[in-house]
Amino acid sequence: MSKLFEELQPILDKDMALNTALTLLDWDNKTLAPEKSIEYTAKVMGILSDEAFRSFVNPEVRAILAKLEEHKEELEDNEKAILKKLLKDYEKMEKIPPEENREFSELEAVAGGIWAKAKNNDNFAEFAPTLEKVIHFQKKFAGYRKKGDEKIYDIVLSDYEECFNTEMLDAFFNKVKEEIVPLIKEVSARRDQIDKSYNALSYDVKKQEEFGKYIAEYVGFDFKKGVLAASEHPFTTNLHNHDVRITTHYYENDLESSIFSVIHEAGHAIYEMQVADELTQTPVGAGTSMGMHESQSRFFENVIGRSEEFWTPLYPKLQETFKEQLADISLEQFIAGINKSVPSLIRTEADELTYTLHIIIRYEMEKMFMENEIDIMKLPELWNQKYEEYLGITPPSDKDGILQDVHWSLGAFGYFPSYALGSAVAAQIYYHIKSIMPFEEYLKEGNLAPIREYLKEHIHRFGMTKNTNEFLMEMMGEELNADYYVRYLKEKYTKVYGL
Amino acid sequence: MSKLFEELQPILDKDMALNTALTLLDWDNKTLAPEKSIEYTAKVMGILSDEAFRSFVNPEVRAILAKLEEHKEELEDNEKAILKKLLKDYEKMEKIPPEENREFSELEAVAGGIWAKAKNNDNFAEFAPTLEKVIHFQKKFAGYRKKGDEKIYDIVLSDYEECFNTEMLDAFFNKVKEEIVPLIKEVSARRDQIDKSYNALSYDVKKQEEFGKYIAEYVGFDFKKGVLAASEHPFTTNLHNHDVRITTHYYENDLESSIFSVIHEAGHAIYEMQVADELTQTPVGAGTSMGMHESQSRFFENVIGRSEEFWTPLYPKLQETFKEQLADISLEQFIAGINKSVPSLIRTEADELTYTLHIIIRYEMEKMFMENEIDIMKLPELWNQKYEEYLGITPPSDKDGILQDVHWSLGAFGYFPSYALGSAVAAQIYYHIKSIMPFEEYLKEGNLAPIREYLKEHIHRFGMTKNTNEFLMEMMGEELNADYYVRYLKEKYTKVYGL
Numbered sequence: 001m002s003k004l005f006e007e008l009q010p011i012l013d014k015d016m017a018l019n020t021a022l023t024l025l026d027w028d029n030k031t032l033a034p035e036k037s038i039e040y041t042a043k044v045m046g047i048l049s050d051e052a053f054r055s056f057v058n059p060e061v062r063a064i065l066a067k068l069e070e071h072k073e074e075l076e077d078n079e080k081a082i083l084k085k086l087l088k089d090y091e092k093m094e095k096i097p098p099e100e101n102r103e104f105s106e107l108e109a110v111a112g113g114i115w116a117k118a119k120n121n122d123n124f125a126e127f128a129p130t131l132e133k134v135i136h137f138q139k140k141f142a143g144y145r146k147k148g149d150e151k152i153y154d155i156v157l158s159d160y161e162e163c164f165n166t167e168m169l170d171a172f173f174n175k176v177k178e179e180i181v182p183l184i185k186e187v188s189a190r191r192d193q194i195d196k197s198y199n200a201l202s203y204d205v206k207k208q209e210e211f212g213k214y215i216a217e218y219v220g221f222d223f224k225k226g227v228l229a230a231s232e233h234p235f236t237t238n239l240h241n242h243d244v245r246i247t248t249h250y251y252e253n254d255l256e257s258s259i260f261s262v263i264h265e266a267g268h269a270i271y272e273m274q275v276a277d278e279l280t281q282t283p284v285g286a287g288t289s290m291g292m293h294e295s296q297s298r299f300f301e302n303v304i305g306r307s308e309e310f311w312t313p314l315y316p317k318l319q320e321t322f323k324e325q326l327a328d329i330s331l332e333q334f335i336a337g338i339n340k341s342v343p344s345l346i347r348t349e350a351d352e353l354t355y356t357l358h359i360i361i362r363y364e365m366e367k368m369f370m371e372n373e374i375d376i377m378k379l380p381e382l383w384n385q386k387y388e389e390y391l392g393i394t395p396p397s398d399k400d401g402i403l404q405d406v407h408w409s410l411g412a413f414g415y416f417p418s419y420a421l422g423s424a425v426a427a428q429i430y431y432h433i434k435s436i437m438p439f440e441e442y443l444k445e446g447n448l449a450p451i452r453e454y455l456k457e458h459i460h461r462f463g464m465t466k467n468t469n470e471f472l473m474e475m476m477g478e479e480l481n482a483d484y485y486v487r488y489l490k491e492k493y494t495k496v497y498g499l
Numbered sequence: 500m501s502k503l504f505e506e507l508q509p510i511l512d513k514d515m516a517l518n519t520a521l522t523l524l525d526w527d528n529k530t531l532a533p534e535k536s537i538e539y540t541a542k543v544m545g546i547l548s549d550e551a552f553r554s555f556v557n558p559e560v561r562a563i564l565a566k567l568e569e570h571k572e573e574l575e576d577n578e579k580a581i582l583k584k585l586l587k588d589y590e591k592m593e594k595i596p597p598e599e600n601r602e603f604s605e606l607e608a609v610a611g612g613i614w615a616k617a618k619n620n621d622n623f624a625e626f627a628p629t630l631e632k633v634i635h636f637q638k639k640f641a642g643y644r645k646k647g648d649e650k651i652y653d654i655v656l657s658d659y660e661e662c663f664n665t666e667m668l669d670a671f672f673n674k675v676k677e678e679i680v681p682l683i684k685e686v687s688a689r690r691d692q693i694d695k696s697y698n699a700l701s702y703d704v705k706k707q708e709e710f711g712k713y714i715a716e717y718v719g720f721d722f723k724k725g726v727l728a729a730s731e732h733p734f735t736t737n738l739h740n741h742d743v744r745i746t747t748h749y750y751e752n753d754l755e756s757s758i759f760s761v762i763h764e765a766g767h768a769i770y771e772m773q774v775a776d777e778l779t780q781t782p783v784g785a786g787t788s789m790g791m792h793e794s795q796s797r798f799f800e801n802v803i804g805r806s807e808e809f810w811t812p813l814y815p816k817l818q819e820t821f822k823e824q825l826a827d828i829s830l831e832q833f834i835a836g837i838n839k840s841v842p843s844l845i846r847t848e849a850d851e852l853t854y855t856l857h858i859i860i861r862y863e864m865e866k867m868f869m870e871n872e873i874d875i876m877k878l879p880e881l882w883n884q885k886y887e888e889y890l891g892i893t894p895p896s897d898k899d900g901i902l903q904d905v906h907w908s909l910g911a912f913g914y915f916p917s918y919a920l921g922s923a924v925a926a927q928i929y930y931h932i933k934s935i936m937p938f939e940e941y942l943k944e945g946n947l948a949p950i951r952e953y954l955k956e957h958i959h960r961f962g963m964t965k966n967t968n969e970f971l972m973e974m975m976g977e978e979l980n981a982d983y984y985v986r987y988l989k990e991k992y993t994k995v996y997g998l
């Protein structure tokens with residue numbers, strides 16, 4: 001450690017420790033804590049969050065950061081990356097007046113509940129005033145950080161992915177729309193070609209659990225550094241690179257759901273487990289962005305996990321586990337089943353082909369309401385029009401339409417595009433990896449280690465010290481390019497549907 | 500809240516939040532965290548502990564406490580109890596020089612590992628230098644707190660139970676020795692009278708888990724406010740009264756072990772769950788002492804859980820669960836089995852009758868080495884002599900002798916007597932409850948609610964605002980009296996062995 005940095009270290013340590021505790025409290029709350037616990041545990045989390053905020057945003061820390069910035073050239077490389085990250089975080093937090101921040105925290109604390117209730121009652125009007133307030137706060141907060149004629153939406157986009165802005169995303173999404181919407185129509189017309197009724201038979205949950213554990217380990221999830229548990233919605237969280245936790249949800253009448261959740265979350269987890277030891281427990285010791293993270297989970301879930309090569313050695317084991325249900329289902333039928341595409345209303349249940357259309361709809365709406373004044377009550381109608389236009393289906397109700405996702409209630413505008421970016425980056429990495437190693441052979445041999453090793457060496461170990469485009473550029477001499485994604489989807493669905 | 504107290508509240512809140520986080524980290528570490536996690540999580544725990552210490556032991560807090568003490572009469576009752584507790588804690592911490600405290604923390608961090616290794620290698624000499632240092636620190640720390648001609652051992656005893664001192668414990672243990680040692684000899688001669696070989700048959704662990712969950716709920720453990728998990732050694736922990744967690748360990752060839760662990764830990768848990776809402780998350784919001792806590796767990800485990808009345812409605816369910824193994828074992832045989840007494844080497848496996856002798860041995864040794872200079876290498880011999888004298892058996896090795904317990908490696912001298920006190924208080928409460936309600940009838944009906952309710956009203960809800968003798972005095976007009984315990988053991992074992 002450089003001499004200069006020593007003054008900052010105790011502050012970073014404390015911040016790390018408080019945030020690790022908060023992460024564990026959150027994990028515990030979602031997986032194990034008893035029903036009535038949260039009432040009092042919420043108080044604990046509130047106090048620790050406040051403490052973390054106050055011990056970071058204060059004049060003493062400001063002065064240390066300023067001094068470090070002045071002597072930047074004397075810092076080691078990782079320290080430079082940490083300083084850059086802290087200055088960015090600091091600027092973001094510092095510009096928001098504390099009382100407005102508290103007001104928003106209070107709104108945030110209830111907004112999720114109001115959204116859930118409105119969704120449950122299938123009544124957008126119940127959520128509308130809250131959504132309006134959340135949008136108002138987020139626009140105001142972004143406004144405080146605005147430089148020159150920067151767009152408000154660009155500011156929040158960059159919180160999730162440094163490389164994002166509306167110009168780049170417009171081009172990206174337009175390309176996808178142009179190429180994929182016609183493909184969806186074609187595939188949609190052939191939807192009855194694939195019968196996957198086997199997937200909705202009854203599958204013993206205990207056996208699903210055992211297979212889930214098996215497949216997590218198979219793709220490279222290290223149980224000496226990780227935990228797999230059950231929760232309402234699947235997620236990944238980590239205390240540090242030696243303690244990364246994933247969850248899934250088992251449904252008796254949906255075999256695929258937990259299998260692909262486990263592979264998806266294991267992809268996130270492998271990223272975190274492979275961050276370098278010298279970076280973990282520092283401010284840059286995790287995956288570099290939401291978009292890059294999602295690229296890793298989708299690479300494992302879709303590129304690897306939905307391929308015939310991956311299942312060639314593995315499918316007999318699944319058949320053996322569920323003899324009764326799968327004895328007559330061939331590997332070919334299973335592969336067709338897990339890649340079946342049907343335009344649907346719910347993003348989280350969407351297949352790989354139609355998924356990005358769900359994102360485009362949200363992106364277009366966010367861009368619109370972050371940049372313009374809107375009549376909040378007109379949003380559901382707009383939502384439904386876009387579903388009709390892009391996916392050919394109209395939500396029969398708000399519950400299956402605009403109320404389906406939690407994100408907006410949390411003020412997480414700009415988050416959705418990272419899901420789509422993840423798919424695109426995954427496809428780009430796929431063509432690159434295929435060009436440098438016998439990818440399909442490895443999958444057929446059940447040997448994923450060289451693939452994981454490559455990702456570790458070129459992405460994972462660096463944590464946040466590089467951004468998405470830097471990674472891509474160094475790996476393949478090219479930044480994000482939507483062509484790969486379009487090519488991937490076309491090749492894949494041409495094959496699946498024999499177009 | 501009184502006006503004066505408002506200044507203290509943020510300090511208490513922060514302390515509570517940090518300690519709750521530490522409690523969860525510790526629980527997680529013992530039940531769920533992956534094998535390699537602790538390496539980095541230890542750092543998190545160290546930082547949070549330091550933060551808790553530093554935010555409590557500082558001149559600002561000292562000044563607030565002094566001011567509150569000055570205006571004590573203006574405080575509300577619970578605030579007075581909190582102040583008293585804080586002053587006691589403060590005095591204890593303040594008198595230890597920080598650098599010595601840190602030195603001891605460092606020793607403590609390795610001592611457990613050194614003890615475990617020495618135990619594993621069955622070699623006391625490996626642990627001796629560490630034990631010597633731990634004793635040295637604890638004597639020195641107690642010395643800093645010594646007032647007048649107070650005994651060093653009395654100072655550490657009072658940390659675990661306000662009502663403890665050597666004078667009182669000498670009288671208590673002498674009485675027990677005098678009356679119980681002859682009874683043990685008598686019972687020991689008849690050990691073959693009871694056949695409990697059924698207990699070591701093979702019992703499916705999944706079924707044990709199900710029964711464990713059932714019996715926890717049966718005795719009153721509220722799963723909406725609690726969690727039951729598995730760990731190496733059973734324990735209870737709590738974040739607050741709405742989140743109390745117990746563990747057990749399942750052994751395939753020992754049916755009793757997990758059943759009585761669950762009832763024991765549920766007893767601890769019910770105490771914590773019944774602390775008043777206005778006290779939980781305050782410094783006096785938990786069980787009042789180790790001794791009182793142990794009285795509640797033993798009341799549930801032994802007084803209730805090993806009685807024929809308790810098993811009358813329950814035993815058919817156990818038989819049904821383990822048809823093959825228990826079909827031919829009558830309720831009478833089962834009751835005799837769970838109450839069988841055989842002098843043995845290991846405290847944690849001891850039966851109710853011989854248990855206190857294990858404690859007396861440790862008490863006598865602690866008193867000796869806390870008050871006198873000792874030759875550390877002579878301790879194993881002394882240990883073995885005492886086992887021969889009181890229990891009629893000599894440990895064949897240190898592993899089953901002086902190295903069996905973790906407590907001394909942690910510096911927890913004065914802790915052991917609280918286990919014995921717990922048994923005595925449980926017996927005293929038993930005779931009292933029997934005199935005011937149809938105790939046996941309630942057990943036979945499987946109706947434990949009135950018993951729990953009584954304990955809640957007279958003990959649990961008060962948290963630490965009263966001490967053990969105050970509770971006893973208010974319930975039955977009498978302080979701790981060892982006669983009840985002696986009477987209880989005599990009555991019970993006369994019946995079990997038909998003496």
